[in-house]
Amino acid sequence: MRAALGLALAGIALAGSAVAEGRMSRTIGKALFERAWVPAPSSTRANDGLGPLFNARACISCHAGLERMPVATDASGKIVSDNLVLRFSDGAGRPDPVYGSQLQTAGVPGVAPEGRLAFDETGPIPLALAHGAPASGTRYGARLAPALRGLGRLEDVPDAVLTALADPADENGDGISGRVGLVRAPDGTQRVGRFGWKASAASLAGMVEAAFSTDLGLSTPGRPAPWGDCGERQPECRAAPHGGSWNEPEITGELVAMIRDYLAAVPPSARAAPADHARSESTFARIGCAACHVPALSSPRGTVEAYTDLLLHDMGEELDGGATEPGVEAREWRTAPLWGLSRILASGAGLLHDGRATTLDGAIRAHGGEGGHARARYLALDHDERERLFAFLSSL
Numbered sequence: 001m002r003a004a005l006g007l008a009l010a011g012i013a014l015a016g017s018a019v020a021e022g023r024m025s026r027t028i029g030k031a032l033f034e035r036a037w038v039p040a041p042s043s044t045r046a047n048d049g050l051g052p053l054f055n056a057r058a059c060i061s062c063h064a065g066l067e068r069m070p071v072a073t074d075a076s077g078k079i080v081s082d083n084l085v086l087r088f089s090d091g092a093g094r095p096d097p098v099y100g101s102q103l104q105t106a107g108v109p110g111v112a113p114e115g116r117l118a119f120d121e122t123g124p125i126p127l128a129l130a131h132g133a134p135a136s137g138t139r140y141g142a143r144l145a146p147a148l149r150g151l152g153r154l155e156d157v158p159d160a161v162l163t164a165l166a167d168p169a170d171e172n173g174d175g176i177s178g179r180v181g182l183v184r185a186p187d188g189t190q191r192v193g194r195f196g197w198k199a200s201a202a203s204l205a206g207m208v209e210a211a212f213s214t215d216l217g218l219s220t221p222g223r224p225a226p227w228g229d230c231g232e233r234q235p236e237c238r239a240a241p242h243g244g245s246w247n248e249p250e251i252t253g254e255l256v257a258m259i260r261d262y263l264a265a266v267p268p269s270a271r272a273a274p275a276d277h278a279r280s281e282s283t284f285a286r287i288g289c290a291a292c293h294v295p296a297l298s299s300p301r302g303t304v305e306a307y308t309d310l311l312l313h314d315m316g317e318e319l320d321g322g323a324t325e326p327g328v329e330a331r332e333w334r335t336a337p338l339w340g341l342s343r344i345l346a347s348g349a350g351l352l353h354d355g356r357a358t359t360l361d362g363a364i365r366a367h368g369g370e371g372g373h374a375r376a377r378y379l380a381l382d383h384d385e386r387e388r389l390f391a392f393l394s395s396l
C-alpha cells in the first residue's frame with residue numbers, strides 16, 4: 001500500500017498544478033475511504049495493520065453512500081450492521097480499563113472480538129462480552145454513524161462565531177446555556193470542537209484520526225497507539241501484530257489529509273423542497289427551536305445553513321447517553337445539524353445520537369433539559385401548526 005501510494009504521490013508531483021493536485025488528493029482520499037484494510041502479517045511490519053480490534057474493515061462499512069443508514073438486526077434482535085457502535089466510559093469520560101472506549105465487534109486471528117450488540121427493551125446492549133462485565137464505574141451508550149455531508153462547511157465556521165453564540169451562564173435568561181466544547185489541538189492551543197455527536201473533535205482531520213484508531217484499529221500521527229482501542233488490561237491484544245510503531249504510524253499524515261480533503265469537498269445535501277415554508281419556519285423560530293438549531297452561521301466562504309449552533313447543550317435525563325468523553329457530561333450533546341433531515345427521514349435511519357427516535361415527534365419529545373421549554377411549546381401547538389412544522393423540517 002505504501003509503495004502504491006508513493007507512486008500516486010509522485011504522479012501528483014508530475015501533474016504540477018495546484019488544481020490537479022487537489023483533485024488527485026481527493027480521488028485518492030475517496031479510494032482510501034472506500035478501501036477495505038487488512039491485518040498486518042505477523043512476519044512483517046510493512047502493511048496495513050488493521051486491528052488488533054476493530055468494528056469494520058472500511059470507513060464505508062458504516063458510512064455507505066455518505067448517508068446515515070438504518071441499523072439492521074437479525075430475527076433474534078441482534079444487531080448485524082456495523083453503523084451502531086457501543087461506547088464505554090466512567091462518569092468523567094475515562095475509558096474502561098479492559099474494553100477501552102468502544103466495544104469492538106471483530107478482532108484479527110488470535111484476538112477475540114470484545115462482544116456483540118443487540119436491542120432489548122432498554123435500547124442497545126452489549127452481548128457475549130469476551131472479558132466479563134466492564135469495571136464497576138463503567139457506563140455504556142450507543143452512537144449511530146451520521147451522514148458525512150457538508151462537513152467542510154462546518155469546518156469553515158470560525159471559532160469566534162461559535163464562542164459569540166455561547167451563553168454558558170444563561171445571562172439572557174432564556175433557559176438555554178449552550179457552551180463551546182474546547183479541544184486541545186496538537187500545537188497546544190484550544191480549538192472549538194464541532195465534529196461528532198459530542199463535538200469532541202475540532203477538525204475534520206482529527207475526526208478522521210479518531211475513526212482510524214477506534215473503528216479500524218489503525219494508528220495515525222495524532223493517535224499513535226498501534227493497538228488502537230485495546231484497553232490497558234488487554235495484554236494479548238496490545239501484543240498482537242500490527243503494522244506500525246509509535247514513531248511510524250500505520251496511516252501517514254498524508255493519507256489522513258487526503259481523506260480529509262475528500263470529505264471536506266462533499267457539499268451539504270440539497271434541500272428537498274424550496275424554502276417556501278416561511279410560515280412554518282416562523283413556527284420553528286417562535287417555539288424556540290432556532291435558539292439552538294441556528295438557521296445560518298457566518299463563515300469567510302459564505303453562510304452555512306446547517307441549523308445548528310455547534311454548541312453543547314444539557315439535554316436532560318431523557319438524553320443521558322451513558323458513556324461520555326472527557327470534559328463533556330453524559331447529558332450534553334452538540335446541537336444536531338438539521339440540514340439533510342429529509343434524506344434521513346426518507347432512508348428510515350433513526351433520529352438522535354443512537355437512532356432511538358423513528359419520527360420527528362419522537363425526536364422532539366426526547367428534548368429535555370435546555371430543550372424542555374421548546375418541547376413544551378411544541379406540545380402546545382395545535383394539529384395544523386404541528387403539521388406545518390413537520391413540513392418545514394421535512395424540507396431540509
Ligand code: HEC
Binds near residue numbers: 056061145146197263
Ligand atoms: C464501525 C462504524 C464506523 C466506521 C468503520 C467509521 N465510522 Fe465514522 N462514525 C461512526 C460513528 C458511530 C460516528 C459518530 C461518532 C461520535 O459522534 O461519537 C462517526 C462519525 C464520523 C465523523 C464525524 C461526522 C460529524 O457529523 O461530525 C467523521 C468525519 C467520520 N465518522 C469519518 C470516518 C472515517 C474517515 C472513517 C474511516 C477511517 C470512519 N468514519 C469509519 C461510525 C464509523
Ligand code: HEC
Binds near residue numbers: 337370374375
Ligand atoms: C437546547 C437546544 C435545543 C433546542 C431548543 C432544540 N433542539 Fe433539537 N436537538 C438539540 C440537540 C443537542 C440534539 C441532539 C440530541 C441527541 O442526539 O441526543 C437535537 C436533535 C434534534 C433532532 C434530531 C436530529 C438528528 O440528526 O437525528 C431533531 C429533528 C430536532 N432536534 C428538532 C428540534 C425541534 C423541532 C425543536 C423545537 C421544538 C428543537 N429541536 C429544539 C438541541 C436543541
